[in-house]
Amino acid sequence: MSQEFDIAVIGGGIMGCATALRLSEGGMRPIVLDQGDLGQGASGVNAGTLSLQIKRVKLMPYALKGHHAWEAMGEAVGFHKTGGYTLAFTEREAGLLHERQALKAGAGAPISFVSERELRAAEPMLTRKVLAASHCPEDGYANSSLTGQYYRGRLRDQGIAYRERCPVTAIDRDVGFALTTAGGPIRARRLLLAAGAWLKPVAALLGVDLPVRARINTVSVTERMPPLTASVIGHATGLLTMKQKPNGTVLVGGGWQGRGTPQAGRGQVSADSVMPNLALAQYALPALARARVLRSWTGFEANVPDFYPLAGALPGVEDAFVLGCVRGGYTIGPYIGGLMGDFILGREPELPLFDPARDFNEDTI
Amino acid sequence: MTEHVDIAVIGAGPAGANAALAASRHGLSVTLLDEQSKPGGQVWRARSAAILDAPSTPESAAGGALRQRLQNSAVARLGDTRVWQIERTEDGWVLHLLRQGRVEQRRARALVIATGAREFVQPVPGWTTPGVLGLAGATALFKQDLTLPGQRTVVSGTGPLVFFVAAEIRRLGGEVAGVITPNGRGDWLRALPAMLSRPDLLLRGARWVADLMLAGVPIHWRHAVSTVAGDGRVAAVGFRPLDADWSPVGAERGIAADSLCLGNGLIPAVEAAELAGVALEHRPELGGWLPRRGADGETEVPGLFLCGDGAGIRGAAAAEIDGRLTGLRAAQHLGAETASERAALRPRYARAARFGMAMTALSMPRKGLAELTTPDTIVCRCESLTGGVIAAEIAAGAGSTNAVKSGLRAGMGACGGKFCQTAVARMIAAAEDRAEAEVPPPTARPPLRPVPVSALAGEFDYSDLPIPKPAPL
Numbered sequence: 001m002s003q004e005f006d007i008a009v010i011g012g013g014i015m016g017c018a019t020a021l022r023l024s025e026g027g028m029r030p031i032v033l034d035q036g037d038l039g040q041g042a043s044g045v046n047a048g049t050l051s052l053q054i055k056r057v058k059l060m061p062y063a064l065k066g067h068h069a070w071e072a073m074g075e076a077v078g079f080h081k082t083g084g085y086t087l088a089f090t091e092r093e094a095g096l097l098h099e100r101q102a103l104k105a106g107a108g109a110p111i112s113f114v115s116e117r118e119l120r121a122a123e124p125m126l127t128r129k130v131l132a133a134s135h136c137p138e139d140g141y142a143n144s145s146l147t148g149q150y151y152r153g154r155l156r157d158q159g160i161a162y163r164e165r166c167p168v169t170a171i172d173r174d175v176g177f178a179l180t181t182a183g184g185p186i187r188a189r190r191l192l193l194a195a196g197a198w199l200k201p202v203a204a205l206l207g208v209d210l211p212v213r214a215r216i217n218t219v220s221v222t223e224r225m226p227p228l229t230a231s232v233i234g235h236a237t238g239l240l241t242m243k244q245k246p247n248g249t250v251l252v253g254g255g256w257q258g259r260g261t262p263q264a265g266r267g268q269v270s271a272d273s274v275m276p277n278l279a280l281a282q283y284a285l286p287a288l289a290r291a292r293v294l295r296s297w298t299g300f301e302a303n304v305p306d307f308y309p310l311a312g313a314l315p316g317v318e319d320a321f322v323l324g325c326v327r328g329g330y331t332i333g334p335y336i337g338g339l340m341g342d343f344i345l346g347r348e349p350e351l352p353l354f355d356p357a358r359d360f361n362e363d364t365i
Numbered sequence: 366m367t368e369h370v371d372i373a374v375i376g377a378g379p380a381g382a383n384a385a386l387a388a389s390r391h392g393l394s395v396t397l398l399d400e401q402s403k404p405g406g407q408v409w410r411a412r413s414a415a416i417l418d419a420p421s422t423p424e425s426a427a428g429g430a431l432r433q434r435l436q437n438s439a440v441a442r443l444g445d446t447r448v449w450q451i452e453r454t455e456d457g458w459v460l461h462l463l464r465q466g467r468v469e470q471r472r473a474r475a476l477v478i479a480t481g482a483r484e485f486v487q488p489v490p491g492w493t494t495p496g497v498l499g500l501a502g503a504t505a506l507f508k509q510d511l512t513l514p515g516q517r518t519v520v521s522g523t524g525p526l527v528f529f530v531a532a533e534i535r536r537l538g539g540e541v542a543g544v545i546t547p548n549g550r551g552d553w554l555r556a557l558p559a560m561l562s563r564p565d566l567l568l569r570g571a572r573w574v575a576d577l578m579l580a581g582v583p584i585h586w587r588h589a590v591s592t593v594a595g596d597g598r599v600a601a602v603g604f605r606p607l608d609a610d611w612s613p614v615g616a617e618r619g620i621a622a623d624s625l626c627l628g629n630g631l632i633p634a635v636e637a638a639e640l641a642g643v644a645l646e647h648r649p650e651l652g653g654w655l656p657r658r659g660a661d662g663e664t665e666v667p668g669l670f671l672c673g674d675g676a677g678i679r680g681a682a683a684a685e686i687d688g689r690l691t692g693l694r695a696a697q698h699l700g701a702e703t704a705s706e707r708a709a710l711r712p713r714y715a716r717a718a719r720f721g722m723a724m725t726a727l728s729m730p731r732k733g734l735a736e737l738t739t740p741d742t743i744v745c746r747c748e749s750l751t752g753g754v755i756a757a758e759i760a761a762g763a764g765s766t767n768a769v770k771s772g773l774r775a776g777m778g779a780c781g782g783k784f785c786q787t788a789v790a791r792m793i794a795a796a797e798d799r800a801e802a803e804v805p806p807p808t809a810r811p812p813l814r815p816v817p818v819s820a821l822a823g824e825f826d827y828s829d830l831p832i833p834k835p836a837p838l
Contacts, residue, residue, distance in 0.1 A: 040768070
């Protein structure tokens with residue numbers, strides 16, 4: 001027997017769950033479907049960095065709102081506002097950092113440059129080889145591992161249906177949509193595709209070709225260490241993010257690439273990426289040398305050619321919507337999910353969405 | 366610079382070492398890697414220098430003979446070496462190693478994985494008290510150093526290992542306060558026909574039991590350890606009778622002891638095979654989750670071969686022949702003609718495997734044993750997570766080992782989940798009334814063993830770091 005919902009959300013990551021919550025608040029009856037567990041894709045395996053310093057200029061208003069959303073979720077998602085430093089070690093990097101941070105500050109991020117003395121006072125264990133350092137007091141992190149647990153609880157509390165380990169294998173247009181899933185047939189009047197790096201194959205079920213590609217980002221975690229750093233540490237190129245959790249473990253990321261495709265499992269760690277990633281981390285924080293790495297992993301970060309979000313109506317399919325593909329999607333996800341919910345509810349979103357039908361090769365944002 | 370060999374073998378136990386020898390005899394260059402300094406694996410673990418003159422045992426003799434054969438062979442041995450990552454390339458494999466605090470690489474055209482097994486201990490209240498050892502762990506003490514677990518030891522667990530450990534403790538001069546085994550006498554009787562396939566091994570086991578009975582050591586059949594008491598050191602061991610499903614049913618009794626050896630069968634160590642790209646399947650008769658493999662150790666992944674207990678618990682006697690078959694199969698992959706040699710070995714392998722699988726059937730815990738883990742029992746040692754905390758996470762909807770790991774960090778500590786994940790998976794299956802076959806272990810990730818940041822970073826100049834171009838603004 002099939003069940004009928006107002007909307008089926010395919011993909012139970014941050015964006016899908018946040019949208020479902022807003023839709024439910026607005027009176028709709030959604031169901032969230034995930035091929036695996038909730039929040040186990042990019043939402044649950046990214047490094048958890050919430051840094052305005054590495055956000056794109058045009059996405060800054062969204063990132064600022066996203067920061068507030070994470071702060072409101074608080075302890076349940078392991079949120080900590082620590083402030084963050086972005087470091088430059090060469091003249092070229094210092095130039096790049098000054099140029100980029102000026103634009104980001106102009107877009108509303110409270111970024112300033114700190115002196116060597118200020119940096120040393122705040123972070124005495126960082127290397128002395130820093131040529132320039134910017135600081136943002138709004139920066140911090142959340143614990144991405146808790147994404148699934150958090151949203152599972154929120155969906156349950158709000159009485160929203162969800163199915164885990166329930167891949168959608170076919171979608172037929174009927175009155176609304178008829179979904180064939182591993183958990184049986186499901187009917188829904190509307191559809192939201194929020195499947196992250198799996199958007200392309202999911203959209204293909206509706207005959208839509210979305211130009212979604214995936215980056216394969218690597219994250220590593222160490223054993224528990226004595227206090228080494230109290231802030232989120234980044235690098236002028238964006239190729240390092242590092243923070244020490246309250247339990248003492250140090251999480252190192254920065255977008256170094258692994259191998260694999262979303263279609264073929266969870267991706268593989270590439271030693272050729274992990275080693276320089278950790279070398280860069282050790283260069284910034286020499287005492288990290290003593291820590292042992294316990295686990296490295298990869299996650300698929302979806303993007304489209306202009307590296308801006310897809311957020312709006314799915315081109316060519318009535319009553320279908322798509323949300324995904326944000327550089328920095330972890331930060332923005334909870335907020336843009338709310339905007340997407342408002343859009344589907346027929347309300348005017350607080351900030352504009354990102355038309356999935358745009359020309360991705362032009363600068364249209 | 367990385368060395369390039371025909372075949373790399375990970376694990377120098379009976380399976381891996383024999384795979385290396387068999388392939389080497391066909392003229393292929395073979396490197397045999399192992400964490401220990403000397404070959405032999407856990408079962409044929411080499412003696413420390415201090416006890417070389419001790420009387421020989423079947424294990425020390427078999428291990429000594431194997432080490433001699435390796436010595437006389439062209440196999441290149443790499444001891445004290447940990448493999449932390451395995452990567453497939455177009456023309457073979459890259460193994461990332463940790464040796465003497467440094468990382469290095471080895472390349473091979475074909476790869477044989479023989480990583481063996483580890484012990485499963487069903488957590489019970491007090492099982493993390495100092496003085497509690499794994500059953501298999503205790504055998505390592507005997508074999509390497511003739512060390513006893515304590516003065517007065519309770520030996521408890523499933524299958525033949527419990528009797529081997531008790532007999533060894535007595536042979537080495539220790540006192541066995543009692544043997545507690547979930548198996549009933551009837552279980553052993555039912556295993557007899559299969560055990561007749563290896564009368565030599567059957568006789569050896571019968572001698573262990575006879576020795577214990579003659580010495581008046583109490584053997585508590587169809588019982589399990591239910592609590593361990595002691596503040597900072599084992600003082601007493603509580604045990605309870607079990608029903609046919611091994612659920613504890615009767616009142617607890619106690620035995621005074623200063624140590625406990627506790628084990629409930631072996632689990633294949635599958636993580637290396639997973640990193641190499643093999644899918645897992647659930648085969649309870651072979652120890653649970655296994656990498657999928659075909660005849661003579663071949664897999665769906667070109668150039669990858671698996672053998673020994675890591676590919677299904679069949680015991681050392683089978684692993685030895687399995688290793689030879691797999692080494693020969695790998696040699697065939699690289700152009701040697703080994704089909705007739707393998708055909709001749711298969712009947713012997715089948716006999717040894719039949720015996721080993723009967724022992725595995727006796728050793729595998731039945732469902733009810735999990736009830737010994739109370740809400741207050743530590744299940745994940747690295748993160749000090751109790752059964753109650755994990756049960757609550759499962760009740761809140763975490764329906765996979767990955768979800769429990771994400772929510773609680775069970776499996777994110779130094780052991781990488783090797784201690785807790787089997788118990789966690791069984792808790793999920795029991796709570797949600799799903800088959801164990803529906804609850805796979807969490808995603809395997811490198812490093813296979815912890816690696817220091819300093820080793821991964823190595824010696825480097827900042828300007829040498831291959832920093833790609835920055836992300837778009």
